[in-house]
Amino acid sequence: MTTVKVYDVPGEWANRAFLNDDTYQAMYHRSVTDPNGFWGEQARRIDWFKPFTKVKNTSYDPHNVSIKWFEDGTTNVAHNCIDRHLATRGDQVAIIWEGDDPKDDRKITYKELHAEVSRFANVLKARGVKKGDRVTIYLPMIPEAAVAMLACARIGAVHSVVFGGFSPDSLAGRIEDAKSSVVITADEGLRGGRKVPLKANADAAATRAGGVDTIVVVRRTNAAVPMQAGRDVYYDEIAKTVSADCPCEEMGAEDPLFILYTSGSTGRPKGVLHTTGGYLVYTSITHQYVFDYHDGDIYWCTADVGWVTGHSYIVYGPLANGATTLMFEGVPNYPSNSRFWEVIDKHKVNIFYTAPTAIRALMQAGDAPVKKTSRESLRLLGSVGEPINPEAWEWYHRVVGDDRCPIVDTWWQTETGGILITPLPGATKLKPGSATRPFFGVVPQIVDPAGNPIEGPCEGSLCIADSWPGQMRTVYGDHERFVQTYFSTYVGRYFTGDGCRRDEDGYYWITGRVDDVINVAGHRLGTAEVESALVAHPKVSEAAVVGYPHDIKGQGIYAYVTLMSGQQPSEELRAELVAWVRKEIGPIASPDVIQFAPGLPKTRSGKIMRRILRKIAENEFGNLGDTSTLADPTVVDDLVNNRQASQ
């Protein structure tokens, strides 16, 4: 076995960090032995309108899965992220916005954010939005995205943010599922110098979904877009007609805050529902301790607000803590591969949080684009979204962080609301590639296939033994699916869908998904979604999709496609199918490889054996396992021969 290099906590961190190893251990112990005491105290980090008297009330019993935290307290998320900071930090910058073009930027103080969010909230009210209504947000990375989210929170509307890279069809599915009659979008988005036709997509989605009576359009590029009278309004025009004063709605701790759709192993994306009190307490505490955020720090998370990382660690966690949070509209390689590092120098960023796929892509461009920048403001680096391979970790540490900055490799999920397994920079020795140890209140369990927890060093499926305040509460509109997906595989525990190893020091190493979910460049996709897009093409009869190792994206999309009889494989058809999937789901779902397959390996009962398809995609032909149960074992030989012939 290769020896793992261990990085000690740097000396200066021992002095400045909120927590060292002793305080971590003590707080962790308390958090899991006395969750009511621990979280009851931690919940005071936010303002409550009416204090709670109960802390934890949760059950993982599959007959009665129910998760409630602070249930009789009332509060408001926008109040906590904005209003309560006005007295002490009204003139402090809340959001630094860095545009796609390096010449475009904006700084928004807490006072300005307060006025803008109140105005946006009044716009929504003017269009009839009430507490509990669902509002779909389909915006690029502009400040109005955060403003619109907070405006919903202010009036108790439930936002559903849809990533701007999703297609009209994907957007329509989410609008329909949430029964949302209001959509907020922009004329166009701008990324890497290219325009994204957001309003046109929203129009197409609204036509398909039905029930949309308002589209609020934020001007970004000022492109002329069709506006449907009565339904469509420009934000800047309607904003002038409303006041900048809007009181915060009093919300129960368990009132919904947002829905965020995420892919699972079966069926359509699920609407992950997060609520008010527990989510805010959890994102606030994790943002403070994981990033060791101190007043005055400049913090930058490069995610898009269309993903959970953007919700929890661009908007809610940082703003709850009165932080200065940077929002970036662009991409890492535009106008050049130095862009991230130039933004860090320009805004004197202290804490930088990004995804392994970006690190790997930039690593391929060499050290020079990094080394020509100073990065002296940097103190801490973070990673999220997929396993980070040790080579990329070392490069991030040595080249980006000049061997000076700890890296927090944070493991979590849309469902978990916030970070669950992570180093704390002043407390945890680091091992490249390991997410290290659990955060407060989190009890990871590694279980064997029979569902028995395994002690000590081991490998298996990762479960969490008990609830934490940031946990999702249900699948919107389908509680049974919530129970089935997360609490029925291993009864009495939350099943994450990830595989995991625990080493002799109790450190956790996430090995990737064990279900039919793939993680492509940090974006989560269900193989079933890509398959149903492919089979919707008139020339396709059957499709099976698997992940395979990809140098930059972590996993790539490998699609086996069986054509309708009479159809011939061709390069043109291959390109047509890739374009088709982009149109159906969005560019993130474009297959990297399409292998035309006259037949797929199926059991006699007709189930596709993906295990074999995965091995072929990984080029592991000598290791295909037992193929004797297949209805037609010769199918496998054909697939292998074709795969080899194509290389």
Ligand code: PRX
């Ligand atoms: O497989 C894990 C991987 O991303 C999945 C969750 O994806 P999503 O809900 O889109 O949320 C991504 C951002 C939180 C997990 O089940 N994952 C996330 N972070 C890590 C990770 N895998 C390894 N290491 C991580 N740090």
